[in-house]
Amino acid sequence: MKYTHSNPDECIYPEIRSLLKGGGYFRNSEDISCSCSNRWPSYTPEWDYEYREYFDIYSEGEFNVAKFLSAIISLDLRKKDDEFYQLMQLYPTLKKELREVPLSHRKKISKLIESIISFKIPPYVNRVLVTSGGTFLGWIDIRPMVGGGISEAYIKPPPWMVPPQYYLTCEREVSPVASLRPRSGEVEKIECVPYVQYAWFGEIGVCAQYAARLVLLTLKGINAPTVPEITSSAVKKVLLGGIERSREEGLTVDEIANILEGEGYNIFRYSRTHKIQCTNCGNRLSIPSVSGEPTIENIYAYVESGLPVLLGIERAKLLEWWDGKGDEPHALVAIGHTLSENDKVDGLIVHDVSKYPYQVLTDPHNGKPLEEIINEAVVPVPREVTIRYQQAKKMIFGLLELLKVELEEGEEYRPMLVEADKIKRWLGEGVQRDHFEDYRIPQEVQEDFSRAFLDRYVWLFFLDRYVWLFEIKKNLGNGRREYKGDILYSGTYERILGFNLPDLNIYGFIDGNNEFQTKEYP
Amino acid sequence: MAVRMAGFSVSDAIRESQGLLNKSDFIDENGKIDYKRLVEELNKISRKMSREIKLLERI
Known part of the structure; x- marks a missing residue:
């Protein structure tokens, strides 16, 4: 089904509307007409893994948590022959709490849980092909449930983001992964930097592993690991605190660097300060960076070479496009740069996995020099490259x-x-x-x-x-x-x-x- | 042809690298620069720099 609208506010996909508006696609009034057509169902490895990791357990499998919960809640504690009765003897607190709620109420709750179980989330994404101002922009994958948000977007940069001011040096030609035997002309190809957006149901922080996925997607294409794979591998290998780690904590720069290293890259780190922990007292001390600072020139040298650079920002609120909620550290991915009229690099083009693609991190940014905003830079380079x-x-x-x-x-x-x-x-x-x-x-x-x-x-x-x-x-x-x-x-x-x-x-x-x-x- | 391209100042970069080597050490009696020795010396300094970075990164 194809929908055409002369105003982006008429778009039936609120996620796409927000992404394109935030990405600056409708900056010029003549570009605002756009059309979307849905290709359902479409397969992507990212959603496949997210689905199996977070949703599959509610509808499939031998051990069904929701069905079990429903059975326990509706248990008639007077019937000693019930199969769960003996089990309840092992949990006296739970038994006491259940007894305090009338059985009729519990049966209603149980029915509610069962109706939730019957609500199935499909293992496919909604793939929406987007055209704006007569130009095919690319495709956007939307997770197939209410509030699921955008999974991935393969869209061209906004029409105004062109030389001589804007240079997207990490741009690649990409095509959808679903085609088994693509023939020329049958599969859409698009020049873009792949974009992924975080999901609220993820584990352990949000932005860092999505930014790591974005970097790997740009470097490795469809062979890049998905976010659940990155997270699961991090929990097993590099995450301090392992499975007990608080969700809010997020991945540290060391952990991100280790993840990227595990994917076959050599990692160069640039940090404003280097923190070491005293083995006697446990205090963390800041020492000046030994391996170089994340200056614009240092970042530019890699971005110009076509290598995306993961940037650590100390305060998300300093970003011009941040909507005011939260002021925690944040991760961005540098994918290009801007040039001033006298050919000086005066900004970086970044993808923000929490907000929008193709944002411009101008220097100065929000009244602060860029080098004060960027605290860390993690650069994955080919394994053979050892010279910074x-x-x-x-x-x-x-x-x-x-x-x-x-x-x-x-x-x-x-x-x-x-x-x-x-x-x-x-x-x-x-x-x-x-x-x-x-x-x-x-x-x-x-x-x-x-x-x-x-x-x-x-x-x-x-x-x-x-x-x-x-x-x-x-x-x-x-x-x-x-x-x-x-x-x-x-x-x-x-x-x-x-x-x-x-x-x-x-x-x-x-x-x-x-x-x-x-x-x-x- | 009118393509713009980023550029960083050569004089600024040279100023930052000043003092790495002493020019007179690489000029022979005829006033010519001994490039082979000069390059060898720079490579030696670079190897030392790599070792230092690696050691400090392990902290």
Whole structure:
């Protein structure tokens, strides 16, 4: 069934209305017409696991809690031949309390419980396809019960969220999981960053494990674990206090990091303070961060590389879109960034699992510098990556300090973690980088870089699969820039892999014998 | 071609990394920089930095 409405307030799905409004989809008045069509039933692993974890027990299975409860409440305590009578002798307090309520009342309560049992929650989600302003936005999965809320959303960003101001660097092409043998054209594909929204029936905190699921969904696609799986694995492996842990406490940053590590990623943590516990007195002490702070530049370096970053916020109330309830710590996921008119990173684009997708965390935010709002950043990187951004940066600029005779004003760098193969194409094969006006690598330099990478690939077994690339450039204005060079640092080992600095007439690389060589520009 | 792109100041980053190495240690008698030694020294500093981060993270 397809519903079309010229005003979002007419939408029959209040959850979708709220999500799109909060996500800023109707910011421009001409975009407000939208239509929804329902595809029922649809399968998703997330709802499948949530259903089995929280709802299945009320309708299926040999041991049915609700049926048992109903039988106990309606028990006639005078009938000694009742099958539950002997059982009640073991629970004198319960027996006394039941006796205080008249049997007729208890029978009514029992009937009420039975009618609740007959109310079945289906194991499928409502999949709603959404079109707005004539553009297919994507699909939103709604949990199939009253107040169930949105489970997952695969929707394009709002139409105004486009370059040159907004960059969604973690965007992926996704398609629904239900198709067994999809053929081209039969399955909708959508460019978006997957979004999940928390459920009130979850266990142990809410935002942290949903944010962890969101990060993994972006990195692993349909192979990402569901929230019940993440929670259950956390209870067994990393959660302090295990099953006794209070629901309100939420997952700590250490626990989130351990969960992501368990999924096959190396984890870099950036924190404003580092807390340690004294083994003698048990007091927690704050010491300055040793592994780097969650500055915008540190977060940007990973987000620009296409890696979502989980952000820990000390006070949720500081977020502009927060509706005023609660002021507890909160988790967000950074999926992109914004640029000011002079090309400075002046904000992050985040998904908020408790509220809305595609929110802009501007700097300053609510009158506070962003770096005061973000307390922690957890970055999952491929297992091979062991060198943090700030370590590569320190070494690279230590080198530049010695090489540069005099600095040209206005020179800038852009850091990014890239696959070595990309570097090989850019430097070894001279493949054009469209963002530079005058990019040209001389043939001799290309041959040296090509041989360096080929030797390393063949003899050293992909030792440096990922590389920290620092592109040096000079802004010429109006979106034009001049290529000033590149410096490459290994993502795995502590070593400079090479550099190309045409202005200084020099380039360097590690050759097949693992020796660093420098040559003068041809 | 008119695509915008983020940029961080090279001079600021160089200022932050100042003092990591002493330039005169890597210049030979002909006034030329010994790049091989320079890169080796930086790699050595980086390995030490990694060890320190790992040790402190274990606390």
